[in-house]
Amino acid sequence: MVLRSVRLVLSASPWMFAAYVVLVAAGNAMPVAGVWLVRRLVDSLTVHASASIPLGVLYALTLLLPAAMRPAQAVLMSSLMDWVVAVVDRALMAAGRSMPDLYRVERPEFADALQLSREAALRAPSLLQGVQWALGETITLGGLLILLGTLNPLLPVALAVLSLPRLMVERRLNRARWQVMVDHSRSAREMDYCVEMTTDPVAAKEVRVFGIGGFFLGRFEEHHGAALAEIRRLRMSQLRLFTVFGGLHAIALAGGLWYVATESGAGRMTLGDVALYLNAVVQAENRLLALTNWLGIIGEILLRLSGTFRLLDDARPRISLPSHEPQPSESGWRAPTVEFRHVRFRYPESTQDVLEDVSFRVEAGEVTAIVGVNGAGKSTIVKLLTRMYDPSSGLVLFDGVPIQEYDLEELRRRISVTYQDFARLALTLGENIAIGRLGAANAAMVQRAARLVGADEVAAGLSQGYDTGLTRRFEGGVDLSGGEWQKVALARAAIREADLVVLDEPTAALDADAEYRLFQRFRELMAGRTTLMISHRFSTARMADQIVVLDEGSIVEAGTHAGLLARGGHYATLYEMQAGRYR
Numbered sequence: 001m002v003l004r005s006v007r008l009v010l011s012a013s014p015w016m017f018a019a020y021v022v023l024v025a026a027g028n029a030m031p032v033a034g035v036w037l038v039r040r041l042v043d044s045l046t047v048h049a050s051a052s053i054p055l056g057v058l059y060a061l062t063l064l065l066p067a068a069m070r071p072a073q074a075v076l077m078s079s080l081m082d083w084v085v086a087v088v089d090r091a092l093m094a095a096g097r098s099m100p101d102l103y104r105v106e107r108p109e110f111a112d113a114l115q116l117s118r119e120a121a122l123r124a125p126s127l128l129q130g131v132q133w134a135l136g137e138t139i140t141l142g143g144l145l146i147l148l149g150t151l152n153p154l155l156p157v158a159l160a161v162l163s164l165p166r167l168m169v170e171r172r173l174n175r176a177r178w179q180v181m182v183d184h185s186r187s188a189r190e191m192d193y194c195v196e197m198t199t200d201p202v203a204a205k206e207v208r209v210f211g212i213g214g215f216f217l218g219r220f221e222e223h224h225g226a227a228l229a230e231i232r233r234l235r236m237s238q239l240r241l242f243t244v245f246g247g248l249h250a251i252a253l254a255g256g257l258w259y260v261a262t263e264s265g266a267g268r269m270t271l272g273d274v275a276l277y278l279n280a281v282v283q284a285e286n287r288l289l290a291l292t293n294w295l296g297i298i299g300e301i302l303l304r305l306s307g308t309f310r311l312l313d314d315a316r317p318r319i320s321l322p323s324h325e326p327q328p329s330e331s332g333w334r335a336p337t338v339e340f341r342h343v344r345f346r347y348p349e350s351t352q353d354v355l356e357d358v359s360f361r362v363e364a365g366e367v368t369a370i371v372g373v374n375g376a377g378k379s380t381i382v383k384l385l386t387r388m389y390d391p392s393s394g395l396v397l398f399d400g401v402p403i404q405e406y407d408l409e410e411l412r413r414r415i416s417v418t419y420q421d422f423a424r425l426a427l428t429l430g431e432n433i434a435i436g437r438l439g440a441a442n443a444a445m446v447q448r449a450a451r452l453v454g455a456d457e458v459a460a461g462l463s464q465g466y467d468t469g470l471t472r473r474f475e476g477g478v479d480l481s482g483g484e485w486q487k488v489a490l491a492r493a494a495i496r497e498a499d500l501v502v503l504d505e506p507t508a509a510l511d512a513d514a515e516y517r518l519f520q521r522f523r524e525l526m527a528g529r530t531t532l533m534i535s536h537r538f539s540t541a542r543m544a545d546q547i548v549v550l551d552e553g554s555i556v557e558a559g560t561h562a563g564l565l566a567r568g569g570h571y572a573t574l575y576e577m578q579a580g581r582y583r
Helices: 001-014 014-045 047-099 110-149 154-183 185-199 201-209 213-265 271-313 378-385 409-413 428-435 443-453 455-460 482-494 514-518 524-525 563-566 572-583
Strands: 338-345 355-362 368-369 393-398 414-418 502-503 530-535 546-551 552-560
Touching: 014 047, 014 110, 014 271, 014 455, 014 563, 047 271, 110 271, 110 572, 154 213, 154 271, 185 213, 185 514, 201 213, 213 271, 213 368, 271 393, 338 378, 355 368, 355 393, 355 552, 368 455, 378 502, 378 530, 378 546, 393 409, 414 482, 428 482, 443 455, 443 482, 443 524, 455 482, 482 502, 482 514, 514 524, 546 563, 546 572, 552 563, 552 572
Parallel strands: 368 530, 368 546, 414 502, 502 530
Antiparallel strands: 338 355, 338 393, 546 552
16 A cells, blocks of 8 residues: 555656655754764863864754755645646546446445545645655654664663554554544535535525525534544544653653763763753654654555545446457447347346336337336436446347447447436537537537527527536536526537437426427437437327337337327326326
């Protein structure tokens, strides 16, 4: 763990780190030289005062040189901190890219691990500062102990023996504090959520209208109090132990002083030896205390980084990838036939299947709608189709080939999806659409895609058109309504010009007029493509070539709109319930 953390720091900038270590070592060797020069200076004053002038100059240099080197150390430290933050952030982003599925991302424990990892990323630069001070204090303390050893070898041994238990206790307490943080990571996320809810502009209206600011404050205090009580218990334990060790240490120092005073009175030590002892002991005590504190800080940071490393090490696909040369999706894959064959699926750590023996076929170039009430399993089908998960059993096939046989990146490049919970990116309107065809879209493509789904009307109402930022988080940006955002998401899917189009509740946020106009253009938008449309609005589903009815994870009916109505089954019942509201 220590070596890996050091390699992380070194990877940021090896030469800068080396220069920094040299400056730290040189700066912290000066106090040791100063203590030795004080000894020589006192002894020289008792013999010949003029001989002490060069020693005095050298002693002054040991005080001035560290101060002169500090600006360079500060510049190097700041630069290294910036580099290390970037290295950790890149590693976390790379880990996110290494998880092409949702097996871990949707789990609560992943959110806990990510919370701790983000905190570690913020604290990682402090590792450099901790290493600087710990290295410096170790160099200085080692030199002072060597000087004390010239008076009597038992003096540094006694100090070291009494110091080691304190360092070990500090290490144990750091681990205990870390465990408290791990245990309360869920509470920390809930505390962050409470702060977000009382300050977030999106939730601001409901927080004020319903007067729930106090409710979230109470939730915050509840979680904070539980975590604080545990930390307070650890701090009291630390106080008791350090009081004991501090008393033993003071006894050792007093014993050393009595020994030196006795030896000096007997003429076996000089006044310079006494000055050396007093100076060295005072500095050694301060350095030891500082070293203990910094080692504790380093230990805590290493424990935080251990969680980050575990997250990075476990960042791997959970879906099945081809063990051989993957099937090229371009070959014969224009407007593919899609088939679900006896598919079952259960989310990780769940005890109940979301989909049970689901089988249906989407013909090439046709529009198939999957309808059902909320919670029927419709959006899970989208996740399986886009390989966010693999089926627990059964097969998903494109043109008769299991979906696992295709190259994952190329497969997704041929699919366009509008999710029910689509992303609202803090980018300009044009960028929000163009990102659907990243690196290949131009202004004309953006405008055409917007026109197909009505997002051009959104652009017309903005002061800077397609260059308007869609967030108030940054200066000059604006907020859109839910329906306007849905048009942007549909335009993002339209610009992709993919062979398979998946629309998950594509008109949920649109008003009746916008929905009608969208469907007037729908056939142009979907021409030559295989389309799967998820909806619980039957006004949307009725224009499909085929309708598949899903209920409690199973397919109960399939057919055309007219055929299903004539059958008088589950679809007809749900359709009449919706249609009745408009009569």
